[in-house]
Structures are given as structure tokens and as C-alpha cells.
Amino acid sequence: xxxxxxxxxxxNTPLRVLLHGANGRMGQALLRLSSSREDLQVVxxxxxxxxxxxxxxxxxxxxxxxxxxxxxxxxxxxxxxxxFDALLAHCVEHGRPLVTGTTGLSDAQQAALDAAATRIxxxxxxxxxxxxxxxxxxxxxxxxxLPGWDCDIVEQHHVRKLDAPSGTALTLGEAATRxxxxxxxxxxxxxxxxxxxTVQFATLGERIxxxxxxxxxxxxxxxxxxxxxxxxxxxxxxYRIADALG
Ligand SMILES: NC(=O)C1=CN([C@@H]2O[C@H](COP(=O)(O)OP(=O)(O)OC[C@H]3O[C@@H](n4cnc5c(N)ncnc54)[C@H](OP(=O)(O)O)[C@@H]3O)[C@@H](O)[C@H]2O)C=CC1
Ligand SMILES: O=C(O)C1=N[C@H](C(=O)O)C[C@H](O)C1
Numbered sequence: 001x002x003x004x005x006x007x008x009x010x011x012n013t014p015l016r017v018l019l020h021g022a023n024g025r026m027g028q029a030l031l032r033l034s035s036s037r038e039d040l041q042v043v044x045x046x047x048x049x050x051x052x053x054x055x056x057x058x059x060x061x062x063x064x065x066x067x068x069x070x071x072x073x074x075x076x077x078x079x080x081x082x083x084f085d086a087l088l089a090h091c092v093e094h095g096r097p098l099v100t101g102t103t104g105l106s107d108a109q110q111a112a113l114d115a116a117a118t119r120i121x122x123x124x125x126x127x128x129x130x131x132x133x134x135x136x137x138x139x140x141x142x143x144x145x146l147p148g149w150d151c152d153i154v155e156q157h158h159v160r161k162l163d164a165p166s167g168t169a170l171t172l173g174e175a176a177t178r179x180x181x182x183x184x185x186x187x188x189x190x191x192x193x194x195x196x197x198t199v200q201f202a203t204l205g206e207r208i209x210x211x212x213x214x215x216x217x218x219x220x221x222x223x224x225x226x227x228x229x230x231x232x233x234x235x236x237x238x239y240r241i242a243d244a245l246g
Contacts, residue, residue, distance in 0.1 A: 003215035015232050016042040018072035018096070020087050022060070023047035029221035030076060031058070039229055044069040048083070048230045066090040074099060076224055076233040080162070080216065081105055088116055097121040099127055099228045101220065103167030117238035123231045125241035126167030128223030132197070133210045133241055135173045139199050142208060143179025152193035154195040156188040164189070168197055 016033060022045030023025045034040050041142075042058050046069065050062045061069050066086060075091050077084070077100040082137075084102055088109075091098045098116070105125050116122055127133075143151060153176070155169040164187040173183040176199065183199075196216035200207055214220070227244040 006129045014039055015073040015229060016041055016043045016047065016071065017060075017228060018042075018044045018069055018075045020046045020075060020077040020083070021102070022058075023049070024078060025217060026078035026221060026224075030078070030141075030224060031114075033218060033221045034225060037225060040225060043072055047079075048089075072096055073229045076100075076228050077102055078224070084109055085112070090113055090120050091122075092116050095120055095175065097123075097228075097231045097234070099123045099224055099231055101125055101224055104163035113240060116237060119215045120194075120236050121231050121234040121239060122237075123227050123241065123244060124240040125223075125227070126171045126242075128227065128241060129212075129214060129218065129219040130223065130245065131212050131214075131219070132168055133245055135197070135199070135210060136171060138210055139172050140175040140179040141212065142201055143176045143181040145179075146201050146203070146208070147180055149181070149203045151176050151183045152186065152200045152202070153183050153189070154186045154200070156190065156193045158192045158194070159189050161189060166195070166197070168195065172197060172199055 017040050018028055018218040019027055020043050034042050044061055045058045046061045046066065050060045058130045059070065063083060074097045077087055077098065079102050081102060081104045090091060090124040097120055099112060113115060113122055113124055153169050153172055157166060157168045169185055194217055197212045201211045227241060230244045231239060
């Protein structure tokens with residue numbers, strides 16, 4: 001059963017999606033889930049090396065071949081920081097809205113996103129799940145209500161994750177800081193853990209643990225596809241996942 005967003009119903013023309021990082025764990029989830037959406041069509045798949053995986057009916061491009069990719073209405077990126085600069089420049093040059101979930105970006109790359117947002121719509125989120133969006137709000141509220149309590153953020157991921165702390169942990173830490181806490185971080189890398197984040201507030205005699213456990217990467221992919229369908233119809237600017245979730 002294909003789902004159709006209201007936006008595409010208004011135009012009846014699928015939004016053309018360029019997928020950057022298509023060979024990766026997230027790229028493969030995005031490819032699989034996009035095929036069940038009538039309002040989105042992946043028209044190009046970019047990864048470091050072409051031909052590693054069979055991607056039925058989608059043109060594949062290697063790193064450095066962005067200039068040869070077909071026109072698209074929105075770009076979705078889940079790659080690595082090393083790949084990000086060329087992709088962002090491509091999106092700005094061709095006026096393509098960008099949804100990106102790539103974490104571990106430098107301050108300079110964040111500044112480049114701000115600059116790009118004067119020309120195109122950009123949405124960067126460290127976590128595209130609804131549960132984490134709710135957790136971020138809970139953490140800020142808890143920090144504000146618990147002045148002086150210790151705040152520790154522990155994140156666990158699969159052994160192939162390159163960055164630490166996770167982007168989500170840093171986002172949760174920013175929320176705790178907005179609430180007046182001073183978060184500390186710890187990271188574990190084990191097995192095939194999709195993503196687990198624990199925010200603990202502790203004081204003498206008691207503690208609170210707020211936990212999000214991701215068990216399927218599809219939650220991130222569904223959120224990114226939703227954000228892409230939404231962002232494609234926004235004016236230039238920098239947007240957050242909360243804007244897309246309404
Ligand atoms: N915001 C969110 O909700 C989520 C964010 N993430 C983040 O997304 C990113 C990707 O995660 P994941 O999919 O697990 O990682 P993978 O390592 O599985 O995939 C990375 C992808 O990027 C491609 N790539 C690497 N370098 C280049 C380059 N120079 N040019 C083009 N493509 C390149 C790889 O190509 P190839 O395979 O050919 O080497 C691969 O397709 C990470 O930063 C992760 O933290 C992950 C999950 C959720
Ligand atoms: O690399 C991953 O897998 C994930 N990365 C994101 C992060 O760095 O927070 C989101 C999610 O936890 C999975």
C-alpha cells in the first residue's frame with residue numbers, strides 16, 4: 001500500500017529525490033522505503049563506489065560524479081563528513097533543497113550550512129525519529145526542573161559508527177544545557193546496536209533516567225523521507241526536524 005502526502009496529491013507529480021550515501025545502512029533503508037511512496041521517486045543514487053549493490057531502476061553515481069546526476073527536487077544525504085562539502089556546494093549551485101542526517105560535521109561545515117540556507121532550504125537533524133524529538137523536549141524540561149542535579153548522557157551504537165559522542169547525544173546535551181545542566185558524555189560501541197540514548201539526572205538519594213532505544217533504522221528513514229517531502233516546498237532557509245514534524 002503506497003502512502004501519498006498531501007503535498008504530492010496537490011501536484012500528482014512525484015518529487016524527484018537524489019540520494020547521497022545510497023550504499024550505506026541509511027541509504028539502503030531510504031531506497032527501500034521510498035519505493036512505497038507515490039509522492040517520492042529516487043532518480044539518482046550517489047556513493048563512494050558504484051556497483052557495490054544492485055539498485056533496481058536507479059542511476060548510480062560515484063563520488064565526484066555529482067555534476068552528472070539528474071535534476072532533482074530534493075537531495076537526501078546520509079553519508080560522512082568527508083563527503084559533505086562537495087554535496088552542499090552542488091546543492092547550492094543547482095538550487096536543490098537538502099535534507100541531511102550526516103553527523104560529526106565540523107563548526108565550519110555548520111557555518112557553511114547557515115550560508116547555504118540563504119540560497120536553498122536546508123534541514124539538518126542528528127536524529128529523524130519522532131521519539132528522540134519528544135525526548136529532546138523532555139530533557140530540557142527535566143533539566144530546568146532539576147537545578148544542581150548531575151546530568152550524564154550515555155549513548156550506545158554499533159561497532160561501525162565512526163563519530164562519538166553521537167550527534168543525538170550532542171543534541172540532547174544542548175537541550176540539557178538550555179535547561180541549565182552541565183551534561184557529561186559517555187559512548188559505547190558494541191554489536192549491531194542501532195542507537196540507544198540514556199539521559200540520567202542524579203542527586204543524593206534519587207535519580208531519573210530518560211531512555212530512547214532505536215531497534216530499526218527505518219524510523220530514521222521514514223522521518224527523513226517525510227522531511228524531504230516537506231522541505232521541497234519551503235523557501236530558502238535553515239529548518240529543524242521540529243519544523244517538519246509540525
Ligand atoms: N540523523 C539521523 O537520524 C541518522 C544519522 N545517521 C548518520 O548518517 C551517516 C551515515 O550513517 P550510515 O548509513 O550508518 O553510514 P554508512 O557508512 O553505512 O554509509 C555511508 C555512506 O556514505 C557514502 N560515502 C562515504 N564517503 C563518500 C563520498 N566521499 N562521496 C559519496 N559518498 C560517500 C558511502 O559510500 P560507500 O558505501 O560506497 O563507501 C556510504 O554509502 C552517519 O553520519 C550517521 O551518524 C545515521 C542514522 C540516523
Ligand atoms: O550512526 C548511527 O547509526 C546513528 N547516528 C545518529 C547519531 O549520531 O546520533 C543517529 C542514530 O543514533 C544512529
